Amino acid sequence: MSPKARSYFAVAAAVVVLATVTALLFTRPLRASRGARLAATPQLSPVERGEYLVRAVACQDCHTPLIMGPNGPQPDPARMLAGHPENFVDPYTVQLPETPGFWMWAPTNTAFYGVWGKSYAINLTPDENTGIGVWSEDIFVKALRTGQHWGTSRPILPPMPWQWISQMTDEDLKAMYAYLRTIPPVHNRVPEAEPIG
Numbered sequence: 001m002s003p004k005a006r007s008y009f010a011v012a013a014a015v016v017v018l019a020t021v022t023a024l025l026f027t028r029p030l031r032a033s034r035g036a037r038l039a040a041t042p043q044l045s046p047v048e049r050g051e052y053l054v055r056a057v058a059c060q061d062c063h064t065p066l067i068m069g070p071n072g073p074q075p076d077p078a079r080m081l082a083g084h085p086e087n088f089v090d091p092y093t094v095q096l097p098e099t100p101g102f103w104m105w106a107p108t109n110t111a112f113y114g115v116w117g118k119s120y121a122i123n124l125t126p127d128e129n130t131g132i133g134v135w136s137e138d139i140f141v142k143a144l145r146t147g148q149h150w151g152t153s154r155p156i157l158p159p160m161p162w163q164w165i166s167q168m169t170d171e172d173l174k175a176m177y178a179y180l181r182t183i184p185p186v187h188n189r190v191p192e193a194e195p196i197g
């Protein structure tokens, strides 16, 4: 190789290295967050849009039980969106609070006790017997739209934030339903709510 060819080669190699480093730096934040990657995709299928919404609206916060990890409570990866664990042993004797407006919740963040009684985040996985496997899209949308259990019966209890979720479009509610049909079914029979009054 002549000295001139060598210096061309060196410049070309430097450009390639620089371009690679730049590309890596710029794509890093996107790779770091699945939510950001989904949001950045212009054309989402209903299932992808539903995944993005379920993550961003934080359904996991109450519908996925927390377990203790090395850095404190973390969502249990084996029970994603599976609701209040059926084998949960309450470490405290739950006394419904007497102070009006006072409420408390289990360390899993899936069971809630207050003036409304006891409520348990339901199993949102498509398990046929214990999840929403038998729910039609219509029931799902109606429940979230009206705040009535199954869209027709008793009021949905706190702290399920249906008042805010009900403001989503039909398309978005249906997208969340479509996504929830695709997640792994988890067999977990959540206790029945115990409304007061």
Ligand code: HEC
Pocket: 053, 054, 057, 058, 059, 060, 061, 062, 063, 110, 112, 119, 120, 121, 122, 124, 140, 143, 144, 148, 149, 150, 151, 155, 156, 157, 158, 159, 160, 161, 165, 176, 193
């Ligand atoms: C702050 C906690 C919390 C968050 C956040 C939350 N939920 Fe819930 N959810 C609950 C609780 C508690 C119940 C049980 C209420 C009851 O039994 O009356 C419930 C019940 C439900 C039900 C059953 C409704 C019925 O017909 O009985 C559905 C469906 C549901 N949630 C979907 C969702 C979706 C989808 C999201 C996110 C967009 C979400 N939830 C976010 C706590 C929460």
